[in-house]
Amino acid sequence: MDPNREARALAERLPLGRLAARLGGSLVRPTDDGYDEARRVWNGMINEYPAAIAYCRSVEDVLGCVEFARDHDLDVTVRSGGHSVSGASVISGGLVIDCSRMEWVRVDPEERTARVGPGATWGTVDRATQSFGLATPGGVYADTGVAGLTLGGGTGYLSPKHGFTSDNLRSVDVVTGRGDRVTADPTQHEDLLWAARGGGSVGVVTAFEFDLHPLDHEVRYFESWLPTEDAPDALREYRRYQRNAPDESCVFPYFTSVPVTDEFPADRHGDAAFVLAGVYAGDPDMGRRELEPFRDRPAAFAGSTDAMSYTELQSLSDEDFPDGRLYYWKSVPVADLTDEAIAELQVAADRAPSPRSTIVVWPMHGAVERPPDIAGPVAGRDAAVVVNVEAAWDDPAATPANVEWVRETCGRFRDLGATPGTLPNFAGGRDPDADDVYSGHAERLRAIRDRYDPDGIFEYERA
Ligand SMILES: Cc1cc2nc3c(=O)[nH]c(=O)nc-3n(C[C@H](O)[C@H](O)[C@H](O)COP(=O)(O)OP(=O)(O)OC[C@H]3O[C@@H](n4cnc5c(N)ncnc54)[C@H](O)[C@@H]3O)c2cc1C
Known part of the structure; x- marks a missing residue:
């Protein structure tokens, strides 16, 4: 049927x-x-x-x-x-x-916390918290949900400074699979809070409470567009920089193609490109100096550097991922950005079946390496970077080629030396294996889920 x-x-x-x-x-x-x-x-x-x-x-x-x-x-x-x-x-x-209609945000500027309904998006939370000069690390796309992103760990521009989104989760209200209503925080149901910090659906979360941090000034954003031939050199320089990168900096190189807009030279439109992009969340003038070496590469054919509000920064990618397009994304935490890994990035970018696809190298330094007391089950904190392979295409007939490209590319990075686990938000297919995603934390996570959902009501949700 x-x-x-x-x-x-x-x-x-x-x-x-x-x-x-x-x-x-x-x-x-x-x-x-x-x-x-x-x-x-x-x-x-x-x-x-x-x-x-x-x-x-x-x-x-x-x-x-x-x-x-x-x-x-x-x-x-x-x-x-x-x-x-x-x-x-x-x-x-x-x-x-x-839960999309349970959209509300309450900021307590004295306590520096925000209580957030499960239907809120990052756009709503960022606007509410910024009105008090505060912020918590959220995703980089205004329309993504706070709920799913937090329950899958969550990385964003502020992660090097303040950790995964889930590291900033103070408490959750949950309707469990038993049909109970509980609050999990460091003093009660502590194991449930641990599981909610990246372990997926541990019941229905009906409220999130986050720690907030001061961010009452503009931030610096830059991007520098280069021909892909410049990528190996630029990535080696990036590798050197990342070893001592300050927590304020989040530089994320990526492969993509040149958009057909006036901001780019017409003879480059549609070409494959390598982009050095980054954010400095400290003083924007210091950020300009800090990020200068990336910006001023001689081969750059387009680029910008601007100081902007955090909410503006958080909306920069809003046009890039339209609803309804076909997508398949997966990521691999890479232990070391070796020369081989750099060469592999370029090979994979050359092989992308769709010009809409991107490969992003996401930094994993700073606070993500320093887990809080109740850290949660997300694996891969000791990776140097995470490689996100993001296929996007329009023609359903091209689906097999795009899915295969993502899987094959991730497989190659695994063979080159990945750290165990993967970021839950970018785990790939609909039923990823818990051991593949959570590695050494999988067993504890399973035990907690079994306790709060003994009949497996949320079984389908489980990685
Ligand atoms: C355009 C785009 C940009 C992204 N950018 C980032 C990024 O910068 N950083 C990052 O870490 N991730 C990013 N992601 C990945 C994103 O975090 C995940 O896709 C996340 O699951 C989306 O959450 P959602 O609430 O919108 O999704 P939904 O589809 O509503 O839910 C996602 C998962 O969470 C579960 N869930 C949702 N609500 C609840 C709830 N109230 N209680 C219990 N379980 C629940 C769902 O069952 C599902 O398994 C991005 C995704 C997209 C599409």
Whole structure:
């Protein structure tokens, strides 16, 4: 049976009317007009047919959904920002607990904390915290959800200074698979807080509390566009720099192609390119001096350096990843950016089947190397850099070639010397193996999940 008909048949058998009546939010069923819109997520590759999508407005709504799923033995996924690259937040034949309408942010400037609803995006959080001259390290794209990003670790421009997003997570309110409502913080359910710091869905998180840090000045952003032939030299220089890079600096070289816009010379449009880009989150004038050697490479054919507000910085990539395009991303924490690894980066970039794809080298220095007391299960802190292989394409017929390119490239980096594990937010397919993702932390994570979700309500969500 096709998954759409199967979802309709299942929905007919379930007493969904009872669930709908209990919700303060709304329920979308396969026969409803808005169903196709409601089942869609950011990645156009994902085409799932849930039995129902419950838009929750409150913790009571979430409790009602978990109870319903338990009573009817339904698979469950939780969706907040809908930007899971692997599409893990929707499932055919299951119940989607959608938290996107639980969007709120409360900043306490005295305590330097923010309580955040699961439906908030980073754009909302950054605007709220910056209005008090504060910030916490979030993702670099305004529309991504706070929930999924934090539960998958989370790296951003402020990570070298303040760690993974999850390192800054003080507490979570969770509706567990048992149907209980608990708060996990360093004094109670400490193991659940540990699991929430990167271990994926440990229940439905209905509130996050973050530490905030002062950031009351502009930050420096630069980029320098180079022909790919310049990449090996530039990457060797980057390797030298990274060994003693200050925590304020986040330099992330990447391979891409030249956009067809006025900012770039017309004779370069569409060519493969290597970009040195970076942020300095300390004093912007100091940042200009700090990043000068990267900016002033003779082969550069385009570039910029600007001081800007943190919220502006956080929106710079907003146009780069449109909804509905086809995406497949995966990452490898690389122990050392050796000459071989540098050569491999260039080979992989040359082989990219789609000009929309990028390979990003993300720095792992500073605070990410210094885990807090309750660090969480994210592996790979001792990597020199993380290589993110990000395929993006439009033609469904090109899917196999793009997926294969990502897998093959990551495999090569693994063979060259990767540290165990991978960043959960960029783990690849829909059902990654917990041992591959969390390495030495996988067993502890499994034990915690089993305790809080003994019947496996969130089994599908588990890496
Ligand atoms: C354009 C783009 C840019 C990105 N940039 C970054 C970046 O800079 N840094 C980074 O680290 N990652 C980045 N990512 C990866 C991103 O962090 C993950 O895709 C993340 O899962 C998205 O979270 P979400 O809430 O939007 O997604 P969703 O699809 O809603 O959820 C993602 C996962 O979290 C679970 N989940 C969601 N809400 C809850 C909840 N309330 N309780 C329990 N489980 C829940 C879902 O079930 C799913 O498994 C980016 C992704 C995209 C698409």
